[in-house]
Amino acid sequence: MRNKEELLFLGTGHATVTECYNTSFILRSSDDILLVDGGGGNGILRQMKQAEVSVSDLSGIFVTHAHTDHILGVVWVLRIIGEEVGQGTYSGNCKVCGVSLVLDSLKCLCRHTMSPAVWRNVEHAVGFVEADDAQGIRIGQNMEIRPFEVSCNPVVQFGFKAFLQSGKTVACLGDVPCPEHLFSRLMGMDWLLCEAFCLDRDKEIFKPYAIGHETVLDAARTARRLNVKNLVLYHTEDAMLHKRKKEYTEEAGKEFQGNVYVPDDLEKITLI
Numbered sequence: 001m002r003n004k005e006e007l008l009f010l011g012t013g014h015a016t017v018t019e020c021y022n023t024s025f026i027l028r029s030s031d032d033i034l035l036v037d038g039g040g041g042n043g044i045l046r047q048m049k050q051a052e053v054s055v056s057d058l059s060g061i062f063v064t065h066a067h068t069d070h071i072l073g074v075v076w077v078l079r080i081i082g083e084e085v086g087q088g089t090y091s092g093n094c095k096v097c098g099v100s101l102v103l104d105s106l107k108c109l110c111r112h113t114m115s116p117a118v119w120r121n122v123e124h125a126v127g128f129v130e131a132d133d134a135q136g137i138r139i140g141q142n143m144e145i146r147p148f149e150v151s152c153n154p155v156v157q158f159g160f161k162a163f164l165q166s167g168k169t170v171a172c173l174g175d176v177p178c179p180e181h182l183f184s185r186l187m188g189m190d191w192l193l194c195e196a197f198c199l200d201r202d203k204e205i206f207k208p209y210a211i212g213h214e215t216v217l218d219a220a221r222t223a224r225r226l227n228v229k230n231l232v233l234y235h236t237e238d239a240m241l242h243k244r245k246k247e248y249t250e251e252a253g254k255e256f257q258g259n260v261y262v263p264d265d266l267e268k269i270t271l272i
């Protein structure tokens with residue numbers, strides 16, 4: 001397990017997909033394991049089980065924003081932590097990071113949907129850390145994330161830059177296009193994780209711009225402008241999953257000459 005650095009995708013779809021799980025992934029650097037978003041529900045538990053990741057393995061959870069398809073799965077992860085604390089089987093040390101709206105929403109959901117004893121266990125076992133633009137957050141022993149705001153409309157949303165033990169850098173943009181003001185801060189990253197709602201040629205079918213998303217071609221243009229080495233595309237439609245990897249990779253290659261990854265659910269990407 002030493003020096004293993006990888007992305008493990010628990011889900012890759014947008015909010016209302018039915019053929020795959022919503023966007024949720026794990027960023028791992030040795031034993032430092034960060035869960036980013038939880039998808040929209042109890043399905044996170046199945047995905048984690050299949051990926052052989054337990055709640056005790058998690059060093060941190062970063063929630064980009066308080067939309068259903070990102071936050072509700074985290075409620076389930078916290079519930080399992082609370083139950084395992086009660087059973088004496090939880091051995092983790094996890095902090096939950098997000099902006100105040102995210103943390104307030106999570107606490108409210110947990111308080112109203114868990115038994116008081118389980119919620120008390122969660123509060124006892126888990127640290128809640130408010131993310132802001134000003135300071136980095138340590139995840140586990142050797143990972144640091146530096147959050148930044150990517151959007152404030154219709155809901156405040158944060159992404160982050162992660163600095164791994166090996167020195168590699170990973171940027172996550174949540175589920176919105178990269179705003180202009182962030183370009184100078186994200187230039188030359190090793191890895192960029194970017195939403196791509198659909199192929200550019202299908203934009204009249206899926207209408208990504210009407211709901212604050214962008215196309216594969218748009219994301220590839222961003223990756224080229226940022227001069228990143230590797231681009232990962234996620235948060236997609238699910239109408240063409242069987243050919244998504246091939247067709248998205250081909251379209252992205254028209255604008256971006258670096259490596260393009262279009263993971264399936266439960267796919268691991270080794271960080272090179």
Ligand SMILES: [Zn+2]
Binds near residue numbers: 235
């Ligand atoms: Zn979303």
